[in-house]
Amino acid sequence: MTNALPTPSAAEAGARRFTWPGTRVLVVDDAITIRLFCRQILEKAGFEVIEAINGLEGLEQLLQGTIDLIVVDVNMQKMDGYEMLREVRRQPVLSAIPAVMMSTKSKPEDVDKAYAAGANYYLFKPIRPEPFLACVRLLTATVQ
């Protein structure tokens, strides 16, 4: 399903009709600069951003509030991104939330692992604002 994503520009154009303000994105990364970067991009585009520093904290945030999309790193202490996504997909109340995984790991098997864990899209680091935003818009529009 994720392979069939349209190109960023098409996705952006299509998604604008569906996305509404108040959509909440959870950004899970232990790097503060990544969290700030994502926050800046997403807030400018009208999304609400919630941050977590590792997978466990991400799960806590997911359980405590309504989250429309997860953006998650792979390598984090206490609970990595794969394990967090597996946990999310296991829990009925969370399992439908779409997720973008982002990582410095770029081998095909790394990408496969992300999808197997429950990611809906995969971005290589360092992320670029346009493809990142396009994919966020597409995935949030899809669920809504």
Added chain:
Amino acid sequence: MGLVKAKIRKTKTGSGASDDMVGLSAALQAADPAERRSAARRLGSTTGCEAALLDRLAFEHEASVREMLVLSLMQLGTQDAVRGLAEHLRSEDASLRNAVVEALEAMPDAVAPNIELLLADHDPDVRIFACNLLVGLAHPDVPKWLSHVLENDSHVNVCAAAVDALTEIGRPDCVPALRACARRFPEEPFLSFAIDVAIARAAEQ
């Protein structure tokens, strides 16, 4: 009432024969995770058993046992423990790699002599992990090591990890290295952004 006074059990002391290193090392292979955890815990106070703990760590999949193996190696805090743990930074298993980063950053004195080697590793992933662990490492040379990465490492994600670390612990004397890094990767919007944040925080001092 439904409340009944509980009796606090007497602690069983010394479980005898199995406390020797050979017995405990064997118990690390037991089928029951509780038994493996118990053995891992006890080996944490026995110097010279790093190899046994590290061997088991390589293929232990029960999270609670792995936590204990890592914790015991942290408590031992020896050079053997550090080098063995650092080898696992190359593991394909994300949760193992991250458990290792966490353990290493808690052992500043034993880790410090190995940092330069890790930062020069041929594998960029290992260099990224080395930068990650520097964030939490309480050691005065951390800014110097990170500045060196910023000025010399050719991999954008390694530099990004170093910038991130400096965002938290940067000092004014790191600013030139941060600027140098920005000049080396002018086409990366994320890195420019991160460097601006790091400089703003470091320059405030």
Added chain:
Amino acid sequence: MSALASEGQGAEGPPHPLSDEELAKFSEFFYRKTGIRLDERKRYYMERRIVERIRRTGCRSFFEYFTTLKLNGAAGELEALINEMTVNETYFWRENYQFECMTRSMLDEIARRKRPGEPIRIWSIPCSTGEEPYTIAIHILEYWARADSYDIEIFASDIDSNVLKRARDGTYDERSLSRLPPQLRARYFKLVSERRWQVINELRSSIAFGSVNLSDPLETARYRQIDLIFCRNLLIYFDDVSRRLAAENMFEAMSPGGFICLGHSESMSRITNLFRPRQFAEALVYQKPAPSRGA
């Protein structure tokens, strides 16, 4: 025992002794180390406490202080900071939503796993001067309808033998009891002197008090098959290794599926991967997974 102190905005002193960036760096570090999120709305209060620590340590600037704190691992200073940033206090009904969670949600789930005759075990650590274990006991007796069908054992531990002595004695002043509904005070306490109330004997004698260092596996080995632990505002005072040891020891002490309640500003997510967060209507708690959970 402690919570982030809430204090009004004062009028004295320079408006912002620390810059936004300094405060952001400090908050990030403090959170990383203690799991406590500092509330930006309490900026004035935080700054005053930090400035106080800078002065007390003889540092000449925030930079000097923060560098010492971060790079030299300054032993003891973090604890002093936590003490500055938090307020130590304990009283009946403190952070009541967790006890409501116990009687409305957790105990029912625990009871479902019990075989006939098997006790339900609850552990209050640190129990300090006893307000928490007695609050637990009263809540169960008053608000859990099935209390009479189970044997419920309450353990209460602290490392400090002085507070344990006071906990066993169970005598409190008005201030400690102010949140307790009056009819419950009448039911579970007797007036022993002017404005001093003592927990009735029947209740005092039903709680097993004992001295325990939570980081020591030999001491915690006496506690097993615990179904619910209240460990509020203790782990924030521990260093990284002791905190992990404490978590390991709680894990060992608990039954599979058992729950832990931490203080409201604490999070297990910075301490260990051994437990999973669990959201009930009343509170977020942590749960020991059943065995054979995948890696």
